[in-house]
Amino acid sequence: MASSVLSSLQDLLPADRLTDDAAVLASYVHDEAEWATFGAPVALARPRTTAEVQAVVLACVRTGTPLVTRGAGTGLSGGANAVDGCVVLSTEKMTAITEINSVERLAVVQPGVVNDHLRAACAEHGLWYPPDPASAPWSTIGGNVATNAGGLCCVKYGVTRDYVLELEVVNGLGEVVRLGRRTAKGVVGYDMVGLMVGSEGTLGVVTEVTVRLRNARAPERTVVGFFDSVVDAGRAVEAIGAGGVVPSALELVDRHCLKAVDDWKNMGLSVDANVVLLGRSDTAGAAGDEEAATMLRCFEESGATFAAASTDAAEAEALFDARRLAYPALERLGPLLTEDVCVPKAAVPEMLARVEAASVRHDVLIANIAHAGDGNLHPLISTPPGDAAAQSRAQAAFRDIIADALALGGTVSGEHGVGLLKRDGLAQELSPQVVAMQRAVKAALDPHGILNPGKVL
Amino acid sequence: MASSVLSSLQDLLPADRLTDDAAVLASYVHDEAEWATFGAPVALARPRTTAEVQAVVLACVRTGTPLVTRGAGTGLSGGANAVDGCVVLSTEKMTAITEINSVERLAVVQPGVVNDHLRAACAEHGLWYPPDPASAPWSTIGGNVATNAGGLCCVKYGVTRDYVLELEVVNGLGEVVRLGRRTAKGVVGYDMVGLMVGSEGTLGVVTEVTVRLRNARAPERTVVGFFDSVVDAGRAVEAIGAGGVVPSALELVDRHCLKAVDDWKNMGLSVDANVVLLGRSDTAGAAGDEEAATMLRCFEESGATFAAASTDAAEAEALFDARRLAYPALERLGPLLTEDVCVPKAAVPEMLARVEAASVRHDVLIANIAHAGDGNLHPLISTPPGDAAAQSRAQAAFRDIIADALALGGTVSGEHGVGLLKRDGLAQELSPQVVAMQRAVKAALDPHGILNPGKVL
Numbered sequence: 062m063a064s065s066v067l068s069s070l071q072d073l074l075p076a077d078r079l080t081d082d083a084a085v086l087a088s089y090v091h092d093e094a095e096w097a098t099f100g101a102p103v104a105l106a107r108p109r110t111t112a113e114v115q116a117v118v119l120a121c122v123r124t125g126t127p128l129v130t131r132g133a134g135t136g137l138s139g140g141a142n143a144v145d146g147c148v149v150l151s152t153e154k155m156t157a158i159t160e161i162n163s164v165e166r167l168a169v170v171q172p173g174v175v176n177d178h179l180r181a182a183c184a185e186h187g188l189w190y191p192p193d194p195a196s197a198p199w200s201t202i203g204g205n206v207a208t209n210a211g212g213l214c215c216v217k218y219g220v221t222r223d224y225v226l227e228l229e230v231v232n233g234l235g236e237v238v239r240l241g242r243r244t245a246k247g248v249v250g251y252d253m254v255g256l257m258v259g260s261e262g263t264l265g266v267v268t269e270v271t272v273r274l275r276n277a278r279a280p281e282r283t284v285v286g287f288f289d290s291v292v293d294a295g296r297a298v299e300a301i302g303a304g305g306v307v308p309s310a311l312e313l314v315d316r317h318c319l320k321a322v323d324d325w326k327n328m329g330l331s332v333d334a335n336v337v338l339l340g341r342s343d344t345a346g347a348a349g350d351e352e353a354a355t356m357l358r359c360f361e362e363s364g365a366t367f368a369a370a371s372t373d374a375a376e377a378e379a380l381f382d383a384r385r386l387a388y389p390a391l392e393r394l395g396p397l398l399t400e401d402v403c404v405p406k407a408a409v410p411e412m413l414a415r416v417e418a419a420s421v422r423h424d425v426l427i428a429n430i431a432h433a434g435d436g437n438l439h440p441l442i443s444t445p446p447g448d449a450a451a452q453s454r455a456q457a458a459f460r461d462i463i464a465d466a467l468a469l470g471g472t473v474s475g476e477h478g479v480g481l482l483k484r485d486g487l488a489q490e491l492s493p494q495v496v497a498m499q500r501a502v503k504a505a506l507d508p509h510g511i512l513n514p515g516k517v518l
Numbered sequence: 519m520a521s522s523v524l525s526s527l528q529d530l531l532p533a534d535r536l537t538d539d540a541a542v543l544a545s546y547v548h549d550e551a552e553w554a555t556f557g558a559p560v561a562l563a564r565p566r567t568t569a570e571v572q573a574v575v576l577a578c579v580r581t582g583t584p585l586v587t588r589g590a591g592t593g594l595s596g597g598a599n600a601v602d603g604c605v606v607l608s609t610e611k612m613t614a615i616t617e618i619n620s621v622e623r624l625a626v627v628q629p630g631v632v633n634d635h636l637r638a639a640c641a642e643h644g645l646w647y648p649p650d651p652a653s654a655p656w657s658t659i660g661g662n663v664a665t666n667a668g669g670l671c672c673v674k675y676g677v678t679r680d681y682v683l684e685l686e687v688v689n690g691l692g693e694v695v696r697l698g699r700r701t702a703k704g705v706v707g708y709d710m711v712g713l714m715v716g717s718e719g720t721l722g723v724v725t726e727v728t729v730r731l732r733n734a735r736a737p738e739r740t741v742v743g744f745f746d747s748v749v750d751a752g753r754a755v756e757a758i759g760a761g762g763v764v765p766s767a768l769e770l771v772d773r774h775c776l777k778a779v780d781d782w783k784n785m786g787l788s789v790d791a792n793v794v795l796l797g798r799s800d801t802a803g804a805a806g807d808e809e810a811a812t813m814l815r816c817f818e819e820s821g822a823t824f825a826a827a828s829t830d831a832a833e834a835e836a837l838f839d840a841r842r843l844a845y846p847a848l849e850r851l852g853p854l855l856t857e858d859v860c861v862p863k864a865a866v867p868e869m870l871a872r873v874e875a876a877s878v879r880h881d882v883l884i885a886n887i888a889h890a891g892d893g894n895l896h897p898l899i900s901t902p903p904g905d906a907a908a909q910s911r912a913q914a915a916f917r918d919i920i921a922d923a924l925a926l927g928g929t930v931s932g933e934h935g936v937g938l939l940k941r942d943g944l945a946q947e948l949s950p951q952v953v954a955m956q957r958a959v960k961a962a963l964d965p966h967g968i969l970n971p972g973k974v975l
Contacts, residue, residue, distance in 0.1 A: 164759045164864045187762065209705045220703060222712070223680065236951045244860040245892035246677055247929040248666045248716050249936055249944050250956050250974065255679070255712030259705050276762050302621045305644065305733050346803040403701040407621045435702035472704040479706055487706050494693045498963060499707050505958035517707065 066126040066148060067104050073116035078154075080105050089131065089151060090143040095396045096456075097139025097481040102129070102149045109154045111229060111237055111268040117150050118266060119235035121511045128511050130262040132173065132204025135196040137399045138480025140208065140261040140516050150266065152203045158182050159269070166274045167226060167243060172203025172267050179272075188274040191218040194476070195385045203267050209259030211476030213310045213381075216434035217343075218275070220476065222258040229269035230257060233507035243271060256502070261478050262513040264506045279345040281309055282353045283377035286360030287334030287367040291315060291417060291429060294336040295410030297363035298433045301340070302406040306355045309343040311434025314380075318387035318428050318441075325390045330383050334366060338433065339380055387430045391441050398442040398455045401483075402466035403475030406436050415465040416440045423458040425451060437475035463489065479517045487517070523583040523605060524561050530573035535611075537562050546588065546608060547600040552853045553913075554596025554938040559586070559606045566611045568686060568694055568725040574607050575723060576692035578968045585968050587719040589630065589661025592653040594856045595937025597665065597718040597973055607723065609660045615639050616726070623731045624683060624700065629660025629724050636729075645731040648675040651933070652842045660724050666716030668933030670767045670838075673891035674800075675732070677933065679715040686726035687714060690964035700728060713959070718935050719970040721963045736802040738766055739810045740834035743817035744791030744824040748772060748874060748886060751793040752867030754820035755890045758797070759863040763812045766800040768891025771837075775844035775885050775898075782847045787840050791823060795890065796837055844887045848898050855899040855912050858940075859923035860932030863893050872922040873897045880915040882908060894932035920946065936974045944974070 070079050080086070081104045091099040103126075106117045121128040130150045131141035143149055155171035158179065162168070163186050170179060176190075176197040183190050193212035194200055200210070206228070211220045227241035241247070241254035257264055288294040294313055301311065314337045323331045338360060342352040353370055360368035371377040391397055404412045413429070416438065420427040431438040442458055444451040463473050463486045473486030488496065500518055504510075527536050537543070538561045548556040560583075563574045578585040587607045588598035600606055612628035615636065619625070620643050627636055633647075633654040640647050650669035651657055657667070663685070668677045684698035698704070698711035714721055745751040751770055758768065771794045776787045795817060799809040810827055817825035828834040848854055861869045870886065873895065877884040888895040899915055901908040920930050920943045930943030945953065957975055961967075 163762075164756065165862050166759075209709075211703050215703065219680075222709065223676075232951070232955060234951075238949060238951045238955065240952065242929045243862060243927060244894075244929050244932065245863075246668050246672065246860050246889075246894050246932040248931050248933055249929055249940065249947050250952070251717055251721075251959055252666075252679065252709070252712045252715065253952065253955060253959075255709045256959075258709065260708055264708075276764065299621065302623075305620075307733065345801075345805045348802045403703050405622050405701060432703075437701075437703050470700055472699050472701050472706055474705050475701065475703040476705055483706065490706050492695060494689070494691075494695045495697065495707070495710065498689060498695065498710060501962035502708055502710075502713075502959060505962040506955060 066120055066124040069120040069124060070104060070106060070117065073120060074106060074108065074113055078107050078109065078113060089149045092134045092136035092139060092141040094137050094139040094480060094482055096398050097142055099142035100145035100147065102143040102147045105149045105151060107151050107154050114150065114266055114268050115231050115235060115237055117148060118231045121148055122235045122509050125509065126511060127514050129513050130266050132201035132207070133199045135200040136204065136208060136480060137401070137477045138482045140478050140480030142481060144515055152201060161186050161188065163188065165243065167271055168274055169269060169271045170202050172201060172270060174202050176200050176202060176205060183274055184277060187277045189277050190224065190272060190274055192221045192224060195388060202270050206258050206267055206270055207261050208478040209476070211432065211437065213312060213432065216311055216432060217307050217309045222255055224272045225254055225258050225270060226273050227271035228254050228257055228267055230265035230267055232265045233509060233512055259478065261480060261517050263503060263517050264512060278343045279349065281341045281343045282349060283371040284340040284353050284356045284360065285369055285371055285380065286338040286365040288336040288338065288365055291336050291413040292410045293364040294338050295413040297338055297360050297365065298409045299407055300359040300363055301356055301434070304355050304359055306352050308340050308352070308356060308434050310339065310341040312339045312384050313429060313431040313433040314384050314387060315429040317426065318391065318430055319383055321390035321394060322383045322386045325393060326386060328379060328383060330379065337380065339384065384430060388441065391428055391443055395444050395446045396452065398459050400438065400440040400442070400459065400462050401474045401477040402462060402471050403435065403437040404466055404469045404471030408469040408471065409433060409436055412438060412466060412469055412471070416462055419458045419461045423454040425455045425458050427458065436471070481516065523577055523581040526577040526581060527561060527563060527574065530577060531563060531565065531570055535564050535566065535570060546606045549588070549591045549593035549596060549598040551594050551596040551856070551937060551939055553855050554599055556599035557602035557604065559600040559604045562606045562608060564608050564611050571607065571723055571725050572688050572692060572694055574605060575688045578605055579692045579966050582966065583968060584971050586970050587723050589658035589664070590656045592657040593661065593665060593937060594858070594934045595939045597935050597937030599938060601972055609658060618643050618645065620645065622700065624728055625731055626726065626728045627659050629658060629727060631659050633657050633659060633662060640731055641734060644734045646734050647681065647729060647731055649678045649681060652845060659727050663715050663724055663727055664718050665935040666933070668889065668894065670769060670889065673768055673889060674764050674766045679712055681729045682711055682715050682727060683730050684728035685711050685714055685724055687722040687724055689722045690966060690969055716935065718937060718974050720960060720974050721969060735800045736806065738798045738800045739806060740828040741797040741810050741813045741817065742826055742828055742837065743795040743822040745793040745795065745822055748793050748870035749867045750821040751795050752870040754795055754817050754822065755866045756864055757816035757820055758813055758891070761812050761816055763809050765797050765809065765813060765891050767796065767798040769796045769841050770886060770888040770890040771796070771841050771844060772886040774883065775848065775887055776840055778847035778851060779840045779843045782850060783843060785836060785840060787836065794837065796841065841887060845898065848885055848900055852901050852903045853909065855916050856934070857895065857897040857899070857916065857919050858931045858934040859919060859928050860892065860894040861923055861926045861928030865926040865928065866890060866893050869895060869923060869926055869928070873919055876915045876918045880911040882912045882915050884915065893928070938973065
């Protein structure tokens with residue numbers, strides 16, 4: 062089978078789009094979920110056009126070969142990990158921004174366009190593409206679509222699915238189809254766009270994305286709070302929700318993260334606090350001043366040891382950079398097991414307390430970054446390299462955190478996706494009947510079972 | 519089959535939930551799409567609880583009986599029309615508002631809750647449920663979910679799907695399932711909530727809806743413009759889009775509509791203009807003032823014969839009431855064939871010109887109301903009662919308008935749904951491959967084919 066798909070691809074694709082060089086393949090076998098398993102692909106395809114993607118899918122259909130599509134490989138759940146005998150399709154050469162339209166406020170891009178590149182191109186037109194995962198400097202729009210990526214501003218502006226208007230997809234039969242529409246509204250047939258977004262390459266291969274844009278926004282105000290405990294910080298988050306403020310970001314970074322960033326980048330951020338909350342408002346005028354003042358008051362009333370509106374834009378940006386760099390900084394210390402639970406806002410203090418308890422109970426370091434404003438927590442379970450016992454304890458803590466999130470009415474994945482790491486969590490979160498409905502949809506749209514098999518379900 | 523489903527239901531439901539009285543059934547056989555066909559049901563079920571809905575679905579599964587679910591019956595595409603031998607399930611007794619939560623900003627309701635009732639209940643908590651179809655005083659949240667209803671404020675705030683977090687559904691196997699989640703974010707498995715929203719009762723029966731809420735908004739400013747032609751008004755709409763303003767409403771009402779409302783309600787609204795545009799901004803402070811000023815300038819520069827910011831809230835509200843009453847007012851004059859095309863903003867002037875041309879070409883009265891700001895036009899084709907020739911000409915105009923919308927990059931239904939009236943349009947808009955994907959999803963989730971058969975696809 063393997064050789065037949067390769068020879069089939071050699072017939073269909075220009076030579077520079079295809080390789081089976083083992084050294085090259087080795088860079089394409091997994092994403093950033095260090096704990097997830099991966100297999101050995103037989104080939105890597107790097108198509109440039111929709112027709113070339115279609116050729117790859119058809120070759121896989123005809124030969125019954127698994128197809129694993131990947132963007133930049135920044136995923137954190139193993140969704141893009143190779144399976145044995147698969148073809149890996151990388152969208153890295155599909156980087157065209159085809160259209161930016163100021164009247165309709167939309168952009169059309171190939172899936173390999175990097176998130177920050179699209180944002181920069183939109184800014185030149187006074188427009189803004191909101192979804193901003195911390196991986197934005199590297200991750201692609203196609204990958205963001207596959208995982209329904211979130212980010213920092215999602216607490217106010219929603220996630221990737223909220224911005225996808227239309228998709229061109231090569232479906233499980235190898236047909237090129239257009240799903241959705243360019244108009245502001247539309248209700249003709251089922252929401253196939255919404256179904257594709259977040260499906261992690263298991264229902265089709267996205268070849269073009271039309272995204273909704275917003276107008277460029279007003280400059281943000283930043284409010285900083287230091288807290289002795291994550292639970293105090295969690296109470297501040299709950300208070301902001303109860304106070305009716307919808308911040309444009311509300312991020313939590315703990316001392317483990319700040320210290321790891323300092324050790325790596327010498328940014329001098331380590332502060333006399335165990336937890337930092339970073340709140341932002343991009344509401345223009347007096348209403349924005351009020352939002353910032355309310356956040357400040359919520360910080361103070363929740364026991365902040367220090368709280369202030371930042372008057373120094375560079376200082377505020379440095380704190381947000383630290384938040385974005387926390388993940389790679391911690392990765393330097395050893396294998397990271399990344400959590401992504403999301404709980405109701407009112408449960409944030411309790412969930413943070415339970416994460417802390419899991420850290421103590423299992424004797425593992427758990428650093429915390431969080432999109433705290435929407436209850437999306439990323440406990441990062443760090444273990445020393447080569448310490449099998451610690452890794453086993455980390456996995457026990459991971460399981461406990463999942464169970465705690467579900468007990469508090471939360472979900473096991475807020476934005477990273479199921480991939481491989483959260484398949485057990487999915488089975489705990491969804492009823493068997495809902496899993497059966499999802500399997501029925503998968504079977505209906507991927508009847509040959511070739512699209513990223515073994516992921517999600 | 520018919521008698522067996524009836525006796526089965528009699529065993530399962532309290533007597534007051536069920537009737538086969540012909541006089542009662544007659545009120546439940548169609549929605550407000552006067553031109554759509556409908557059949558004769560064998561029974562009407564009005565359950566109060568999820569368990570009772572499940573009993574109805576199971577009785578239909580066991581006896582192979584079609585099940586047509588309806589809310590208030592205000593639909594405009596025939597989606598809730600009975601088919602021969604079906605059970606009609608009305609959600610009218612499921613009217614509980616179970617929860618309104620200020621911290622999580624969400625509400626949990628039964629499907630029969632009227633849209634305006636939910637809005638009023640939220641307002642007591644300083645919260646707001648945005649989707650506001652013109653039918654809001656009568657239509658239900660369940661019906662709004664089934665059709666993915668839009669409305670006036672959707673140009674800024676999105677449609678029903680953007681607000682549905684979680685659904686309880688009785689699926690095509692008669693199982694009670696929970697889809698989605700209460701948390702702000704979540705990516706565990708496929709987006710079954712988005713799939714159910716807008717599926718017009720063909721994939722499941724919704725028994726509980728959890729909706730996302732917003733904070734109550736600032737008072738709106740209204741800007742009024744009079745125009746000689748719909749094309750001038752369309753140019754103003756395009757100019758507002760190009761000017762970067764996202765109004766909180768931008769409605770078009772033509773003289774036919776204002777006159778019909780006057781004739782009915784004596785509101786004295788008929789004005790010396792052929793077309794009225796109503797723009798609104800709910801942005802607080804100086805930014806809102808600027809938005810209103812920009813809209814005013816766009817009106818003037820597009821040839822408005824009169825344009826002014828309204829200083830009289832009652833007068834502004836009367837104009838919006840006229841817009842909401844236009845449909846029932848025109849219904850009084852004879853059978854209405856209602857269009858619902860949605861085109862890109864830049865195509866609004868051309869689309870309005872083509873509607874006018876269709877009116878002349880086919881010699882039928884076409885009144886226009888439109889959610890102009892998002893390109894969603896509702897040409898209302900009016901014919902005298904009992905005039906078969908005029909009705910035939912109206913259908914020809916209807917077909918032409920659909921073809922024109924598609925030619926301009928639009929969709930055949932912006933917010934009313936496919937139901938029966940837009941099935942041909944769906945086949946024109948979607949490729950055969952996409953229709954096949956939709957049929958595959960339908961077959962996967964409704965394997966017995968009992969859920970609102972013959973609708974949408």
